Amino acid sequence: MKPKYFALGALALLLGWFVFDSLSQPGVGDLRGDFQQVAMYRNENNTGPIIRVYAVTVADTLWREMRQYGDFMPHTKYGNTKVYFFRQGQPVPKTVQPGTVNFAPAFARNCLAEYEKEVMGNVTFQRYPLR
Secondary structure, eight states: OOHHHHHHHHHHHHHHHHHHHHHTOOOGGGSSSOOEEEEEEEOSOSSSOOEEEEEEEESSOOHHHHHHHHHHSOOOTTOEEEEEEEETTSOOOSOOOSSSOOSOGGGGGGEEEEEEEOGGGOEEEEESTTO
16 A cells, blocks of 8 residues: 555544544533523623623523533633523523623522623532522
């Protein structure tokens, strides 16, 4: 076998491995808990800090899965990402907004957890944050 064909075969295998590895990464769909995004806010500022706020329903209080869900959410350096988790079947905010209060206070008692990734990637996860 000529070295040229051997090198091309090795290159093809390497490229195939790269494609397979990049397409088989874990994601939100792999988590247990039947996560459903109900509301989302993202500011239109693309030059400064990008603020993202999400309201998500979950079937059960799977704390580890909630934190992993938050880790999968997009985050920008110097930005802020918040994810509020609510149990399915209970009242959930249909809209969220930026600021210190991200949804109507009537929904606060239904909030199971809050995930926040702050500036430079500092993560905070609180169970029952608004009680």
